[in-house]
Amino acid sequence: MTAPGSSEESEIKIPVPDLPAVRRRLSGAERLSGIHLESNVLFDDAAGRLLASGTALRLRRARGRALVTFKGRAAFEGAVKRREELETEVADAATFERVLERLGFVPKFRYDKRREEFRFAGCVVALDETPIGTFVEIEGEPSAIEAAATDLGLDPRHAVRDSYAGLYRRARESDPSLPPDMVFQA
Numbered sequence: 001m002t003a004p005g006s007s008e009e010s011e012i013k014i015p016v017p018d019l020p021a022v023r024r025r026l027s028g029a030e031r032l033s034g035i036h037l038e039s040n041v042l043f044d045d046a047a048g049r050l051l052a053s054g055t056a057l058r059l060r061r062a063r064g065r066a067l068v069t070f071k072g073r074a075a076f077e078g079a080v081k082r083r084e085e086l087e088t089e090v091a092d093a094a095t096f097e098r099v100l101e102r103l104g105f106v107p108k109f110r111y112d113k114r115r116e117e118f119r120f121a122g123c124v125v126a127l128d129e130t131p132i133g134t135f136v137e138i139e140g141e142p143s144a145i146e147a148a149a150t151d152l153g154l155d156p157r158h159a160v161r162d163s164y165a166g167l168y169r170r171a172r173e174s175d176p177s178l179p180p181d182m183v184f185q186a
Helices: 019-025 049-053 095-102 143-149 165-176
Strands: 007-017 029-045 056-060 064-071 076-077 078-090 106-120 122-132 132-137
Touching: 007 143, 019 122, 019 132, 029 049, 049 132, 056 095, 064 095, 064 106, 078 143, 122 143, 132 143
Parallel strands: none
Antiparallel strands: 007 078, 007 132, 029 056, 029 106, 056 064, 064 078, 076 078, 106 122, 122 132
């Protein structure tokens, strides 16, 4: 959710059982995007060095755009995750994916989410529906994040530290019948 070219993100991700209730609390907030599909691919080298180092390389397709993102190691300040994030738009996602593969990076994990975004209380709030549940992500300054969560009736202490890839890995440990990637089934 960080603007293209940004160098750091601060966010929390809170599982919620009822996205419509959170959406109602966002009444009057500035809508940044309607509900849209985001398709993401995480890349790594054959040795898995990015995952082992706690970093990530992602190619995202959404709303007719493609963004490549590098995410650095996460650090936590209470419930808030902070990490380096470098992101830029690419003109041709398929060609860029081939460039990554020629450089030795291969697709390791695919994940989808349906997302809508709002500006609320100085933060960007994303409502995410995924194949393993619904979540609210709040990004902004750490003090604003916790205040926004509270204003939305959410408890920052319920934030999860895992990425969607980590959450899905844990879900597959509990249910090995889940497909290898976290994508919506047709």
